[in-house]
Amino acid sequence: MALTTAVSTSGDTDKQIFIGKGTQEAWLTLALGNRHGLVTGATGTGKTVSLQVMAEGFARAGVPVFASDIKGDLSGIAEIGEGKEFILQRAKEMGLTFQPDQFSTVFWDVFGEQGHPVRATVSEMGPLLLARLLDLNDVQEGVLNVAFRVADENGLTLLDMKDLRSLLDAIVPKTVKKDEFDPLAEIRAAAMSFGNVSKATVGTIQRQLLVLENQGGEKFFGEPALELKDFIRTDRDGRGMVNIL
Template identity: 65%
Template structure:
């Protein structure tokens, strides 16, 4: 029993405590000290949403959530608790899709540098204001000069060429001075990021949001689990990835108002990592996304130890709350308890501040939205037992789930197509002086009388000339030079592709996060 009458059963106090699906996109918060049952509560909600046909995305920080893909066990404690809540315990399993930024425990998750945007990328690299300005200039040049930024090598070469390429240096200077030392500092940060394995995240095929919003043949929403145990070794990458995913949902999904149930529910575990040392511009962007994304039918649920981890401007927008036990051993702990108690609608039958420190494992204070969006009075609640397995599945079970995944084969192989790196490399080759052949000054490798590439048309003309007028096509087995007809056709196709790419790039860059045109 995971849902009833358009609501998810969370547990029972003096009455059943439920989360109304129609109000589930008003966001939520799950807090509590380590070991008090936050992960189980997250699993209970994920099961309920899935059973209601709502897809879920959650980070599996410790691997425990993977058990949702396997049937639960009728433990005596679970059977007894279910009886006390008025239903018979029935083991169940749910449709799960595993994801992994490193491609080890799930399908690879990728995004392009362009999709990440300059603001989030600067946050990921921990850049200062000057360095962030250079990243913004690089993105502007890439947009104006039709240089697709896909992976780290694209950005690295573009940054290098901004201070060395005679045609790029004047463009960069239009937006401000780009010093070699600043570029060098950014390059070192990129190297650190690459050594941490983040290079696997940037590339193609990029994740399509629609693949997170699937249902199975029975109408159950898929539970998308991101393997985050290894990812937590780089908390900035973890937080930046989840923030990028939030922004992509915000940008791509249409307005739907308040649907009968969410289109997707997003659980952000270890949420304090998102806000730690975040600059004001980023905090403002997060607040804006959280405030507006509910009209896209997306509910965001933050999971963290302490409610003080969440800024007040964001905390005020989290209407559905589950508070597990907090300890009050230090002045900061006591402040957290008072802060948590003050966020609930008071219940005259409870001394909320005292109860928070007395809750046992599996107990929580619960307050959800009802009626016209007003919070219920806080109640001391026993959380219902999960229907699926509590704890991780085995590697063999994980492989079997992945073999039957609806996205099997779609993201598993990386694609390295033509992008800024290939274009700039080809351009550099054309600009490198070739030794004279001794035949009237004709460059080596060029037949007498063959026209040399023209310098007209600026950088874009030079790039197209390099791509379309080269001596042989790579990977073609020694094919000769293009005919005039072939060159015209290739020119038209390349121009169209660049135009479409530029329009898409500008559309993404105009988003809430990473905007350059505000």
């Protein structure tokens, strides 16, 4: 069901967003919109509607909005709501003019099943965050840092988990016969210049990557990678895009 907003007769201004009305009208000054805020209240007191009103007000003012919507309460912002009798009556009692509206909305989904996929490349994730994600110890994290350093120095972009797996295999020391050609000799030598890389440690990291893959992690890594500017857009009418995760 699409939630709709009742706005005052004067509506939002270029400096303020109309939030609601109790004994008096409540406004949010746009110039102070970058402050932290907290909306509290018991179930059914209007917390979600208050947040939606603010999201609509910012979008109407040309400010892009990002909202984490676990329960799907804000999805109705993308469609024009229905002016039901009890809503119209309540608006009349408060001296407000009910005006249903809709806003340009982009839905995001980490798994890409119910919205645009949220992706990042392994290179952008970096060894520090990835080590925390894989729950690696200090030694294993050190080897992961070696892998990323070798990739950077050799111009190797790590897009997904397959790329990282291949690189980890490549930095493991290998005994090569005298007349045998090793196409990865430079990669192995570069890795060894940062210290010993044991096969056992690499194997442990590979198993942790397998656990992450089994949990759906491979859907997160890849291209196109999400950029901050993807959230900071306006539509053709100059309104801010509403991004819902």
